Amino acid sequence: MTLVAAAAMTACGSKTSDEGGAAGVTADVSGNTVKVGLLNSLSGTMAISEVTVRDSIMLAVEEINAAGGVLGKKIQPVGEDGASDWPTFAEKAEKLISEDRVAAVFGCWTSASRKAVKPVFEKNKALLFYPVQYEGLEQSPYIFYTGATTNQQIVPGLDYLKAQGTKSVYLVGSDYVFPRTANKIIKAYAAANGMTVVGEDYAPLGSTEFGTIVNKVKSSGAKAVFNTLNGDSNVAFFKEYKSAGLTAAAMPVVSVSIAEEEVKSIGTQYLEGQLTAWNYYQTTPGAANGKFVAAYKAKYGADKPTSDPMEAAYVSVYLWKAMVEKAGAFDVEKVRGASDGITFDAPEGLVTVDGKTQHIAKTARIGKVGADGLITEVWNSGKPIAPDPYLKTYPWASGLS
């Protein structure tokens, strides 16, 4: 009976908000539930990564609902499949906002998908929570970036290499926006910090022939490799790296897009001892992470690892809840206005929302891949690093944006 009533009210709600379209689409919160959108690739090449993000968003939603919901309303997730296809992401974002009238959307992974949905969210004045590290140099009033920006991942990665006395690096990346932008930043950093970039190579996305690149890396005499390869290319690259006799001890590879899930699929034997730069690992100590890992494994299976983007996605749902509760409303502008200074005791440690950039302060962590496929921390920044998407606080980066 209540269900029918709720459905009727929902229908009513969407009708009334249809008429007030000028100020953007308003979320439908007339019933005793509030809808949120989940927009991830459940098929296609990115599914391997994005399904895990969807799973951890669902975990947060269930936990919040079990604890009474948001402002007394239960969260009702509406899932859409972006299918690893950027136009599909834009189309589904539009659908979630205007048809389902969700209060916020959680998802996207690749920079390409984010760039595709950005105008949709801006046009409709709707909210997206984006959970993956990215190349920085971006800011949108309608996106909250809960993954790392460059000064919270790539710069600490370089700081770590510098502290180890690494004087020369070789850059290997996939040929698209993220690695090219990241490498521009790395070269500027190197120039200002007495480090030499001895070589730079790009492989087309999906490329699996790394014989020459590995030969070049080997003969370059570099002390470390900074790896911004994405997806499957990593498999071929690390296989070639190992069979060329290159080791983590002699020439470590620092990767910025290989997390626990990818380690498992590339093969631990090829990655053992190599370094990664993230903000969170399954092994990150702390009660909040203990609870998160236990809850995730209880729901999805003991052999499922947790990773940085999953954690950032999980945290984003809680951050949204805290913003809504502080604002006392689901209204997008009010939620944005309430965002500054929101904190959450996240699995990665305390995170704080910066209302100005809509990024969050995060602790940087360098990790080493162990024989069990898990990554353990070898260094961290000690405290959360304030987000700086345009690298304004770094003099060497002045020419980049």
Added chain:
Amino acid sequence: MTVLFGQLFTGISIGAVLLLIALGLALTFGQMNVINMAHGEFIMAGAYTTYVLQQSITGAGLSLLVALPVAFVVAGTMGVLLEILLIRRLYARPLDTLLVTWGVSLMLQQLARDIFGSPNVQTRAPDLLTGNVAVPGGLTVANNRLFILALALAAVAALTLALRFTPLGRRIRAVVQNRDLAAVSGIPTTRVDRTTFFLGSGLAGLAGVALTLLGPIGPTMGTNLIIDAFLVVVVGGIGQLKGSVIVAFALGVLQATGEYLTTLSVAKVIVFVAIVAFLQWRPQGLFTLRTRSLA
């Protein structure tokens, strides 16, 4: 100097991979005038066979050895089924075989996605093949690349011997040179076609096993390779095994050299430009078949 030899070996090993994937195609495309776009998916079938076998055979070395003949038979059987169900109806229409087998290739990719899921999978390589051999002079040669080179050369040798010295080989050559004359001489051309197709597709399966040592196994791995394989066959001269062998290694070395001096993407352009220029000069490819056939 070390770098030079290192790159030369890389080039040869790229050539070996090209040769392995092109060998089967040279047989089916060259000898039967069939443009088989599904050849790449037979490679994929070989790779997935390795993956499936490794689920039950835990020793990586043993499972690889078992995978070689099994993948040959699996891919070969798929080839024969394709021949029986579709291709034999299209022997006089080479362009139609292109469309039909392309459709089949898309279907096979979807089938692989449904069975194995869209994320790519991996196999474990035997420890022996993840290491390398140090050659005096500071050069190291990767064992997996050596294995692939040996496999490609063994396949070429076996195929050459079979074509030259066995009754089946003589029949295949007869059909290639003049199908009608072979038929009136009492050679069962249909059966010869089918066997040729089995051998050619089986070789794709072998290539699939070899590729698991280098990179990921996924539903679309075949499409990435099929273009290169066609280039080798066309430039080598249709129906010419020795042409394919020479061109595969030449393209491998050209690719490796170009890549070393420039970048991977530019090297691909160099290779394509070289091929276009070569085909302007010799449209029939490196070697041509002297035949009395009027076709």
